[in-house]
Every structure is written in C-alpha cells, then in structure tokens.
Amino acid sequence: MGVYASVFHKSSGQILIDSTDPSQANWITAHSDACKMPVPEVQRCWGRFLLLQPDKNGNVHRHRFIKDDIFNRQLVQQIPVTEDGLVTFQTYCSAVYWLSNSSRETKLGGLYQTLACSSLNKDSLERLLQALYPKESQGGVNQLSSLLMWEMDTKNQGFIDEDQFIAWMKKLPQETLTALLHFSVIPHKLTAASAPQIPQRDVSVLKKDSVYL
Template identity: 30%
Template sequence: MGAILNTLPLKDTDNLSHLSPNRADWLTSHADATGLAVVEVERLWNRFKQLTGSTEHTHLYPDNNALPNELSNDIFVKNLLKHFPRSKADPNSIPFGYFLLVMHWFDEASINDKLSALFIYLNNGDAIDAAMIAKLLKHVYRETKDDDIRLLSNQFMQQLGATDQGRLNMAQFIAGVQRCFAPGELEELLKFEIIPGHILEEANAVPSLQSSSSNLRDNNGIAASDLVTESHMKQIAHQASRRNWTKLAVTLGFLEYDIEAFIAKNNKDSSAALLELLQVWREQEGGLATKRRLKRCLEQSDLQDLAPILN
C-alpha cells in the first residue's frame, strides 16, 4: 500500500508543515493544497486530533507515541498507519497534509486500486496464503477455536481461486474478490466518504470563501438557530437511552468500541453516555451539527418519534 500512497502529490502540502493550526487560514490553506472542501478538511482535522490526542500537534508519530484510547489496541489501525507516507524532513512523522491526501485517495480511488492497496496491506505485497489469512481471522474472531479458524481460512482461499500451491498473487486476489461479490455490493463495501454526499450537498448551499481558489464552504453561513443545542441533546439522550440507542450512535459515525468506551466512562448510565456522545458529535461536526442532520439520523435509527424535539 505504501508504494501506491507514495505516488500522491505530497510536495503540494510540504510548505504547510510550518503553519500553526491556530491560524485563521489553517483549514483553507490545506483545502487549497489538497483539492478538498473546507468542511472535509475540518472533519479530517477532528479525526487527526483524535489520533494524536492533541489539539495542536500537526504531525502524527505512530511508531513512537501510543495511539489514544481504544485505538492503541486496534491492530488494523496501527498496521494501516505503517503504510502512510512519511515526511522527508521528519521520517518518523505523518504530517496532517499527508493524512489529508491519503484520505482523499481512499475517497476517490477506483475499485481496482483499492483492491490492489488492500492486497499490499494484507501481506506487504507478498503472495497471500491460508496461514496469513488465519492470522487475520484470529484478530476478527477472537473467541473462535484454532481449528475453526483454519477451516475458515482454507474456505476463503478456495473461494478466491488459490493455485495448487495454495497462494494468491495480486491479480488472482483482485479477480477472486470481484468474482465473489456483485459489483454494487463490492462498491458499497469499499466505499469511503470523508463526508457523505448528502451532507456535502448541504454544505454546497453555503457561499464559497472568497479567499480560496477551490471548492470551499464557510460553515459560518449556517444560522445559529439551525444548530443542535445542549437542550436538544439532553432531551434526546433522556428519552432515547431507554431504548436501543446504540443504532443512533452508529448512524452518527461512532464505532462499537467508541460506544463501549462512553458507557464504561459513565458507569453504565445510558443517558449520560448518550449525552456525552452527542456532545462529542456536535463538537466534531461544528457548523454541520444541524437539526436537519440529527433528525435524519434519528429517522434512520428507528427513533423518528423523537424528531419533534428538534423543531
């Protein structure tokens, strides 16, 4: 994967490494250099801060510094970061600009390119065999017996069309995956959107920033009355906590271990856990934390009867 990602126009962001995130043009400068919209850069800056555990660090040091919270125990996140391009000036670091370019690539890459990168990610570009797949499955199905893991890995290899030697090269892997999945299903599985299309459309209704040359949007154009308030979140948390509210958390973009962490932090108090989760969501989304978006999420989570709270 590293070989693919190192073909990105990394030099276009090198001159941003000295900028402070406190500067007024922090988001717009990175947006212009990467071709992303300012709302996308803002979303990714919030994610980058989660990785560094800091609101000021513009470089991530995945080899030297432990990732915060549950991310430190996620082998897939750690392995993925190993493939990210590193700064020539500071070889141990991933600058924020490089992080943006990689995320942009994940958003726009073709199915073939994504499968090629996935193949390289799995075994550093070497042929895949059943033993390697077994190691991977062991991280996914941690309570499954070794014999069952071996059976699953052999079935995986057979379905993808492994050779008599029981190995898959890149071309065989790509062909096998495309053969096993319907095109639409495969596209959905590999889809990565920095910001979902319907949200970006909402942002596009806001006037562009005059100081920027790319498709940037000014979140200040959204009226304060359109944003979710603390009162809204408290009411939703109180009522939704009595039901299956984890579906709402997933719809808002949180992972299972995020939800478990909020529950543990709040001593299994569902109402308090959901309120904190909503507060984190509002902080991360900034000007995009609108009542309209939260209403849509409530509807998708079978909590549509709570939508009137946001009227």
C-alpha cells in the first residue's frame, strides 16, 4: 500500500501507544475514538489481534503477520512499524478501517502498491502470475504476462504504472470489481446472526384474522 499505508498510524492525529495499554479500561474506546470505528468493530479487531499474541503493550512483531505467500509478504511489508519492528494495535485498526471504508480508487491504488512494490514490469508480473497459477507452465505464464503488458502498458514504457493499472481494473465487470474490493470488519453472517429475530405469527391465526380484513 506504500504511500497509502503511511497514514495508518496518524489516525485523527492521536498516537495511543504511550497513553493506554490492554490493561486499561479505555483500551477499546480509545482506539474507537482515534480510528473512527464503532466499538463492536474495534472489539472484533482486538479479538483477531489477540490471536497474534501481542505483548503487554498491545503490540505485535511484524513477522507474525507473514505467511508463506508472496502476496502476504508484500502486503505485510507495506504496514508501518515502530523502530523495534512492532505493529501497534492502532495501526492494525487503522489498516482495517482503510480496507473497509476507502474509496474504490484508493483501494485500487493500494492494491497496485502492494503488487508492484518498486515496479510492475514483465519480470515482476511473471513472478506474481507464477505464484497465482502455480500449476501453469512457464510458457503459459510468459504468454499471459505478455498479454497483460500489452493491454495495460498503453504508453509502451516497459512497465505498468499506477494510473494504467487502475484504468485496466476499472474495465472489469462492476460486480467482479465490487466483490474483489469488498471488506467487512464484521462478516455479514455474524451481523445477521446477532440481529433480533422477528417472531412469526401462527399461520392458522393469520388465516382466521384474514376473515375480518
């Protein structure tokens, strides 16, 4: 996410790392205020963050986020950390807020920064495609990367810049693009499960009542 991720820790201009910690009663509400997130969403984030075994100050070493996946590694490298290589819970919440609330244009820019890192040329595109399609032959990957370069690099620069990437992504079917970029802090199935249930009237009573309509 590059330049996009650099604003994560600046949420509302407040830095919470020195003013509260998980033992304080205001841990959740302070992050809710700073990151402009509803309390239930911050609670959801904290529950997920705890799985990474944060220290007593509520921070996690960045390496705990890394998995054996090229996309994961490139994404994690974009997350701002402290001088000690720690990801604060505030940064985590801000990143989640960004994923959930950013505009389509901003998300596409962040996706480009994650995929490209330094440059998105044919070689780097081939590496990404090989990771995405591990069963595809080298010839197939080479052919696909050449096709994508031809479609996206309309300026014949030898690489795909951010504007070209975003313009190409916007040509995808709207439902596909929406599904790709959609992110809910609290999954819909959990939200639906917690919604109050409306009691159902007995069908026989309904039929009886209908006589008087």
